[in-house]
Amino acid sequence: MTRGGDNRKLAALAAVRSEIEPAMAGAQAAPPGLITVGPETGIAARARRRRIWMYTARVATLVVVIGGWQLFTKLKIVDPFFYGQPSGIVLKFRDWAEHGTAFGSIWTEIWVTMREALLGFAFGVTGGIIFGVLLGQVRFLADVLGPYIKALNALPRIVLGSIFIVALGLGTASKVVLAAVLVFFVVFFNAFQGVREVDRNLIANVRVLGASRFQVIRHVVLPSALTWIIASLHVAFGFAIIGAIVGEVLGAQHGLGLVIFNAQGNFDANGIFAAMVIIAVIALTAEWLIGRLERRLLRWRPPAITDVPGI
């Protein structure tokens, strides 16, 4: 090796060190997970501009769709009798707020549906997690029950709603059970899969460290399956609302499903849409709450490099 080569190497080493050392010092000093950014860089400004454009485009989309709907129905290109009209939907809301629905105050109807959905969600999720973890842990049980669970899952479970109405009456219970059944399978399959996917090494490691079977489940299996379980909650809450609404359509004395069914009978398109909007607001609120829960419980996960908001 020539002297020049040696010098080049030394220079390269020094360059590497000068890059590494401040980075190391920074890593030592900065609190975990925080990267301090100096004066605003071009990247940050560009990201902000992009965000502003995104929100503008989002609002514009809404305006075009709602405005177009209003316009086309106003011009009678589309018949508002069959397809509703945004202004009619707003009037419907006012009517419901002032005079209530045919079955009572709109708030009562919303509360009835929400209670059914929430109870069904709670039971379904609890049952799904318990059975998912149990069957995921006990291979024999999974092998015995597997085909039956698959068969039950293949059934169009909405039909069970009729059975539940016959058996449990027109009250809350039948809707809760229907919602719970729908939720159960979604959560169950995810919990089961999550438990099956647990890294064998992690389990072996804590077993060697002296963990009991319960401690293995508590410290390894459940946290590991949680990623799967929480992912299923988003879908599961949708199913809980479907269960409650369908149950009410099939037979009820209160609830948004009944309001929709009644509006359908009266050819009241605006009433159907208005109820739909309410359901959408409930679902979006729940989605937001589940998203927050997800971020909180899964804080340990490495952040994605590009944080693209999911749709």
Added chain:
Amino acid sequence: MSDITQSPVDSSVIELSDSAGIELSGVTKRFLTPSGSIYTAISDVNLVVRPGQFCAIVGPTGCGKSTTLTLVAGLDRASAGSVKVGGHEVSGITRSTGFMFQADALLPWKTVLGNVMLGPAFRGVSKQDAKATAMEWLRVVGLVGFENHHPHQLSGGMRKRVSLAAALINEPSILLMDEPFGALDVQTKAFMSDELLALWERTKPSVIFVTHDLEEAIALADKVVVMTAAPGTVKAVYDIDLPRPRGAVQEVRFHPRFLELHQQVWAALREEVQAAYERTAEPPPSTELAGRSRSTSAITPTRGDLQ
């Protein structure tokens, strides 16, 4: 419980006498493959690791080195033969064992501190004491200031140091290591090896260190065991008489005795690596069993036993 709160350095004297010997005699392990045939991972393995001895196992890939470790740890049962640790037949998880896996076995949802604390916590040590001991160990492996980081925030070498602390915190009498530094770059690996030797010399647990890196094996161990291609069995055992403490592993590599030993062990290992390689390089045999029996017959009869 009182000794738990003491620094690991102070209790080393007590632990020294506790380190347990490991004895495998005639151990065979067979697995049922998904296709229904029986696969023999290791067959008739005989091996003795004296208390406090550092034993490295080398062999071609898939020769059952890892299987041997899981049997000693009690994570799996031998199909035949006896596995004894500290004079007792292994049944259930072997007590007082530290295990370091090839892949990261840190719980990603726990912080560095939480991971290191697991050992004492599972033994029923109070949270406060467990935390104090864990902090002590983080100081030993040089990770103070990182206790609240999650594993994904650390480099590969740092994660290995956390694993090392987590494996050693219960002051195990045997330490089983399954290619622990296999995924590290050469420099970090050398550095970690030094660190491992320094820690081992404090409490002197009996070690079985599985690796496919012959230089690493000779630099670290008192004894190098060469295993044959699958089904694995002990082919030869070499005592490494390099002086201790060895110091930096990069330097011991240039010791004349090191080169001599390396040549000897490599001669034995090469045949097995070749046999394993040929098996995968050849066109697949008509049945799985035929392929296996042929390679078995290729094994040279120089099989050495015991220490």
